[in-house]
Every structure is written in structure tokens, then in C-alpha cells.
Amino acid sequence: MLSLEMYPSLSLGPQRIGDCFFRAHMPLFPQACDVNPKALPPRLLAPPPGPNEPATNTPKEEVKMELENANLWKQFSSVGTEMIITKKGRRMFPGLRLKLSGLNPSLRYILLLDIIPADNSRYRFQGGGWQAVGGAEARLPDRVFIHPDSPATGAHWQDRTISFHYAKLTNNTLDTQGHIILHSLHRYQPRVHVIEARDVLRWGGGQHSFVFPETQFITVTAYQNNKITDLKINANPFAKGFREDGMNSKKQRDARQKRKISVSSETLDIVNCDPCDSTEHLPQSITSTSSTADLQALALASLPPLPDPSCGFRPGEAAYQDTLVPQQTLDLGQAFMASQISDIGLSMASGMQDTAGSEMANNTLGEPAYTSTFPAPEANSSSFPSAPLPPPSSTFSSLSVSDISDTSNPHPSIPSMDYPSILSSSPILSSSSTTTTPSLQQTTFTFPTPPPSNSSSPQPLLCSSSSSPAANTYHTIPETISPHTPTDDSFSAPSGLQDQISAHLNNSPSDHSSAAFIYPNSLPANPDPAPVTFPPFFNQNHHPLPTLPCSFPPHGAPTSFPLPSVPSHMQNLAFPNMHQNSAHPALHLQNQAPSLAPAFTPSTFTHQPSSLPHPPFQPSSCFAVSSSFQQSAASAPSAHPQNLHNPPPSSSTTSSSYPPLERGAIPQFNPVAPYRPDMALYHSFPSYPLRLRQDPHSSLSIPFRHLYRQHQHGHPHPQGSYLDMSTRAVF
């Protein structure tokens, strides 16, 4: 069993001290700081920036992300997207199919998917529409789905469609598979993060977060809106059987039901010895045929409705640009992820491509039917109701979503497409201040089990750092990805690990930019921009962030093992996949998101009636946030909401994309620019900033391939394994 004993250096790093520090300011999340700071070896400090590492970044090319199947999403959005969540986990459909551009082909990037609450409300399907009926439940542990190809070069990401269809959603709060845990009947907004991974040991250089408002959805355990059901059946190949011509179509099912009844009655008749009914004792086929006419109406009724012409989405207008900055921080155990991802990428680079194709094909279904114009706000029963907006934050009011979106146009009525709360509302706020329990405030990284990867794109990260000059230049302002990233170059991973890593990793270019289409209205929708106030501690000196201690047991090793120096709640890192029968390896890392909680006063989380005005959802707008770690602290001001006040010209109606907004600079690697928590600002999602922490010991090279192999043994068709990195241990 590979454990910390074998790799002491992998033990919890100093960064955890920072967690403790946060804890001091955030009593709500005491668990996260159980680790004893004294136990943290100084040698775990982050390596200093390399000699070649530039102190500042020069904006080069902006990273752009496009939602390839935006039309499909828009179709669903126009009705009110519903996502089934099950105990075992359910894939999203439509899935996120993305196109990235503007990346440095030679640098490595990690792609993450997380799903954050869009508001603080719970919904109910009433009167043909979704209505906010109360406050959201306590926030669940944040889990992040790491694209199986990660880390991969920019060329890799840009050469193909990026699909997150392996990500699964569950409502099982005790989920051990690493699926993204969501509450049913709540509204969520997926986010995609592009993180530069220049080196296995050093993440950073830039982070870009993208939000596509049309991907917002409400979670359900059973579909509420028939229109959604019809759309799914028609668009999802797995549901072909339920189509009109399918054997499991309503028509056929009704026919079967009728036959059943018929058989039953026939049986009764037979029992009754009624000779007159003998002629009706026909084979099923005949019975079916006879009933066809009667069932025709039913079948027709079950036919998917034509695309709603009212849908205002215009494919051509879908210019995506990263303008949105998540306000909720997502802390990633960089080290762990880096090592894990590298292997993952090697083994499963291309796996997603094929499967993605299926959806792609499906996406084309019916898309043409939808008109390009977005429906004017209307009390569409199927559309998302406006959700209560969180109280405005004092400090980051400027960054609030409202700023981004057009607050001037509050959406009085419930538009069919309403995404106001996405940016403005901060579920976390409500949860953290009111209902969320500390234990629930966790961020977890999910590593989908990749299919066997054919792609060779993933390359060793070690080489990348030294060989990627481009990494030095960043046109975007550094964000908070790894505020905790150690800057100590002296740090070196265990030689053995280094070798392993180098063997697997070699290329990692970097260049980021964020491209997203703008949804002006949706952002500002929140009259009260989520309070993006930074807790006092944010302004304090940056404490070394705890590193993510993690070691991977060898094959057959126990899935969980104690981690010295790790908080009790983190002592056990579960790697279900390590067992042949186990589904997915998961590692839970402490969630730093809670750290933001203090920024929001409890009052801000009070549930507000849905009557709050919601800006009409405007398709074609996308929020993306880009940042680069290397940005100097001086750029920090840009991170402030104020800087975001001026959204790019409303491109909602145009396909043109505008440069990503610079949220803030977080000199993670630059010793000169110490980490400043307050710089990690996300105007769009004040309460959900994605914060990555670099783990100086990321060098732990734990081949994931064997994990996947094992997984495959247990699951011949691995659709994705997950790596959880939240504080909550996975069992």
C-alpha cells in the first residue's frame, strides 16, 4: 500500500495552515482545519518561481470557449431544462460539448466542470412552470469533474470537441462514486474551468472560467415537463426506444398495455368459457395491429413538440467569451490532481471523443426547427421562474452579477429563459450563512473514468515548465486559481515520483483566454449582486496553502488510507476504483469555498420570494473569467467587481466575442506578489470562486492507468471514474 509513510513529503502541506487560518475566520467550517500546522514540514513549501518565470504576463491571445451544442441547450432552455438525478448518478443531457481556442498549443491545461447553485431557491413544477417555493437546502459538498483528458496540451483541447458527458449527477449525499452531488428541484449552473498546468509541480499561469447561461437546469428525480421529456427522447440516442417509432414508445407501450388487458380479459373470458371471444384470441402482433388505430392518437400525443420558435437563441449569435468570474472559489488540490490527471490523460485521452460524437449527431436533431430569436420574457410555464436573489454584497457589489448583466432591465415577468440568478445569486451565500453546514461546504474533484485513451496528447508536465516560454506571457489577469500555490522552486518531488511523472508527462504549454458568449441580462439579473465581500482574512497575509496529501496505493491496495498530518476528516482518502469492484477512485479535498462564506452575511442568504425581478435571459451571452496566476498583485484591482461593471458591449445579439474580463490577479508563483485572497474575485459567482491550490508535492506520480484498468475489470464499460478531492472522505 502506498501511503504517506512511503512518501512523507506528500503529507499535508503548509497550505493546510491556510485552511486553518480560514477556519479561524469561518467557524462554520471547522473541520477543514483539523490539521495541525506544526505537523506540516517546511520543506513542503511551494517552490519559488523559476528563473524563466516572468513576473507579469503579457496578454497574448484570449482563450475562447464555445458551446458546440448551444442550439440544443437553447432548445431545452427555452422550455426549462431539467436534469434527472439519481442515486447511482445520471449523466447530463444535453452534455457540455465545448470548443476551445486561444490556448497555447504547447502548454498543458486541465479542464474542470463544476456545477453551482444558480440561486437560493427550491423549485416546484406548478401550473406548467417552475416556481420558487422556498429556500434552497443546505449546500452539498462541491465536487469537480475533471475532464479525463486532463492535463492535455492546448493543441489537444483545441483539436477536438471537449465533452463532459461522462460527468454524472446524483442526489445521493453519501455518494462514494465521486459524482456531482446536487439537490433535487434546485437550479444549477454548470461552469467550465480551464486551468493551465505548466508543470506537474506547478499549476497556474492562468485560469479561465466559462459559464453558459443556457446550460442552467433544474434537477429532478422525474421529469416534470413533458416538453423536456420529448426533447430528451428525440435528442438522446439512448432514449431512441421511446421515440415514436421505437419499440418502447408510448404507442407501443400503450399497445402492450392494451394487449395485457386484452389478454387478461381473454383469460377471464376463457375462464368464463365464452366461445364468442375465441376469435379475439389473436397473436400479439394482430392485437397490436388492431389497436394501432386507437393508439395512434396517443402516439401522436406523445410526439415531441416542435421546437419552440419562440426560442430566441441564435446559433450564429452564440459568441462565447469569458467574461464571467465565478465567485465561488473552488479549491483544488493541485498536487494530487496534477499527478492524477497526468496519468488519466495518458490513458484516456481520446475516449471521450467517440462518445461525444453521438451526442453531437443528436444535437443536430431538431435544432433547425428552433428559431434564432429568443422568446421575449413571458410567463412561460416551462421556463425557469425567477429565483430569489441573494442580498447584495457590500464589498463586491461592483462585481456582482448585476453589474455584468443589465440591471436596468429587471425582469418583472418570468421569461421563458431566465438565468438571472446564475451570476447574481450566490447560493453559497445562503447556504453558508443560513443552511449550509460546514461539512457540506466542500469541493471535490471528480475524475471521470476515462475510456481507454488513444490520444497521445497528454504529455508529461515536468518538461513543460522548462520548455514553455509562452507560459510566461498571459494576456489575461491572473486569477485565484492557486493562490496557495507554493512558490518555492527548491521544492522537489521525490525523485522516484519525478521520474515517473517525467516519464508520463512532458508537454504542457500554456496560454489562456476565455471565450464565451455573453448573456448580459442573465448576469445582472440579480438586483443584489451576490455580495462579493471579502472576509477580513482575505486581506491578511497569505498563508501557505495546505498541500493535498495524497498517495495512491498500489494495485489492490486498500482504497482508503490514513494521511498523516491531514485533518481527521481527510485522513481517509477513498479510492473506490482501486478496488476492482469499486466504481471510482475518489479523493476528497478540503473545500476552500467556505472561506468565502464570511464575506456574506447571513442576512444576505435569506430566501427571497421569487417575485424579485429577473432580467430576461439573453441567449448568446456567455460569461467567462480568465486569469493568470502570474499576474502581479498590482493587477489585483482589476479583479474587483468594479472592473467588471462594464460588460462588453452587449453582444447578446451578436456572435462576436469580446476579450475575457480580468477578474483579478493572483500571483501564486510570483514571490514578489504574495498571494492575496482578496484578489480571488469572481464577479459572476461571488460565492463560488474557483480557487486552485498548487500542491508542492504534486509530484506524487500515481499512475492512474492501473486504477482505470482495475476499474475496467469491474466495469467493462467504464463511463467515467471520479476522483473526489473534498474534505469529506469518500467511503
Place this chain on the structure above:
DNA sequence: TCTGCTAACACGTTTGAATCGG
């Protein structure tokens, strides 16, 4: 009684091993 959740079900898709032929 209503609402929401779960498990079972049937169907279609996907996947990988087995098989076959060159």
C-alpha cells in the same frame, strides 16, 4: 391526498472481447 423519490422494467446504445479472414 399530494408530492417526491426509488427500483424495476424494457428498449436502444455502447463497449470490449471473441472470432474470422487476410
Place this chain on the structure above:
DNA sequence: ACCGATTCAAACGTGTTAGCAG
């Protein structure tokens, strides 16, 4: 023995439905 194409069975994904719990 190797490689590629084909076949097949199992697992998986999906929506539906009945039943259960609160």
C-alpha cells in the same frame, strides 16, 4: 503470429411506471 474487420454479449444509458414514504 500479426493485424484489421466483423460479430456478439454484457454493461450501460434512458424514460416510464408502480410502489413507497413523508
